[in-house]
Amino acid sequence: MSTAKRIYFNEVATRDGFQIEPSFIPTDDKIALVDALSECGYAKIEVTSFTSPKAIPMLRDAEEVMGRIRRVPGVEYTVLVPNLRGAERALESRADELNLVMSVSETHNLANLRMPREKSFAALSDVIRHVNGRTPINISLSCCFGCPMEGDVPEAEVLRWADRFAAFGADRVRGLTICDTTGMAHPAQVSRMVEVLQQRFAGLQLTLHFHNTRGMGLANVLAAVQGGITRFDGSLGGLGGCPYAPGASGNISSEDAVHMLDAMGYDTGMDIPRLLDVARQMPAIVGHEVPGQVAKAGRITDLHAPPPYVAELRAASA
Numbered sequence: 001m002s003t004a005k006r007i008y009f010n011e012v013a014t015r016d017g018f019q020i021e022p023s024f025i026p027t028d029d030k031i032a033l034v035d036a037l038s039e040c041g042y043a044k045i046e047v048t049s050f051t052s053p054k055a056i057p058m059l060r061d062a063e064e065v066m067g068r069i070r071r072v073p074g075v076e077y078t079v080l081v082p083n084l085r086g087a088e089r090a091l092e093s094r095a096d097e098l099n100l101v102m103s104v105s106e107t108h109n110l111a112n113l114r115m116p117r118e119k120s121f122a123a124l125s126d127v128i129r130h131v132n133g134r135t136p137i138n139i140s141l142s143c144c145f146g147c148p149m150e151g152d153v154p155e156a157e158v159l160r161w162a163d164r165f166a167a168f169g170a171d172r173v174r175g176l177t178i179c180d181t182t183g184m185a186h187p188a189q190v191s192r193m194v195e196v197l198q199q200r201f202a203g204l205q206l207t208l209h210f211h212n213t214r215g216m217g218l219a220n221v222l223a224a225v226q227g228g229i230t231r232f233d234g235s236l237g238g239l240g241g242c243p244y245a246p247g248a249s250g251n252i253s254s255e256d257a258v259h260m261l262d263a264m265g266y267d268t269g270m271d272i273p274r275l276l277d278v279a280r281q282m283p284a285i286v287g288h289e290v291p292g293q294v295a296k297a298g299r300i301t302d303l304h305a306p307p308p309y310v311a312e313l314r315a316a317s318a
């Protein structure tokens, strides 16, 4: 039996990735992609979001997607939910988990969710009380490592909001995702944050969500893993981005993160060749190049034939 440390991946390409794509991705393509991802070894897939179709037209087909995907035992199908209305829709669609989102930055919350944080907290609290443990709830806190409009976000502010959700109890709020929404985190900051989080929220599932906006994504994953974190969000192909960080690259690429951790001896539970096959379909699905690198370069174990003159040189020097 393997004694390698297990790392769990949550794929967010079809939610965090797709929501900012400019042209609508057909429902059949979304379903085919989720079905392909289900065979890759993910612990979770964030399939879609039950948001207002006016706010996020890309995901207006959430019911149909959730209704038609083939659910593989052992994979949890989670969905993003902004309010009670979204929670009702998610429960009806038999989501395995509801991922509730708000920002720890007041300005970002106003920009993204169009309400002050207190109002978001009240709305999400209603959802938590309404669901009342029937379906696990995860809380995603945006901008935990900095806000593109406010700048520094104090760690104490992150902990204050996390504490308020944790106070509902683990039977109602199962996990917390600490998001670096616009790629402002650096590894030293991540190391400090994960130490505090693990001490304080030992009873909760802790997930880290990084964006590679400034090229620090995998360095941050490494800092978190070395600090004891075992759960990560990633987006196939590195799809995603943020409307408030123009020109930014997206989430960390799932396949690049999995490939790195696998090379280091961690057990990611993923079928990497299969994952790369799916990753290579991403440019066709979204209609443009994607940032992920391993799908282009191949795995470090995919070797290339040397040019013919190498054999000649070898023979000549023998």
Ligand code: COA
Binding pocket: 019, 049, 050, 051, 052, 053, 054, 055, 056, 082, 083, 084, 085, 086, 087, 089, 101, 112, 113, 114
């Ligand atoms: N599902 C479907 N429709 C919803 C909805 C939901 N969860 N929540 C609100 N709506 C609809 C309302 O019915 C209303 O429709 P109408 O104009 O036809 O009457 C409209 O959206 C506005 O509703 P309101 O209650 O005023 O909400 P709002 O405009 O303040 O929107 C959010 C608040 C958060 C629901 C909305 O901005 C949203 O979904 N944002 C998406 C945020 C997001 O996913 N960001 C990226 C991920 S972090």
Ligand code: ZN
Binding pocket: 016, 179, 180, 181, 209, 211, 240, 251
């Ligand atoms: Zn994100």
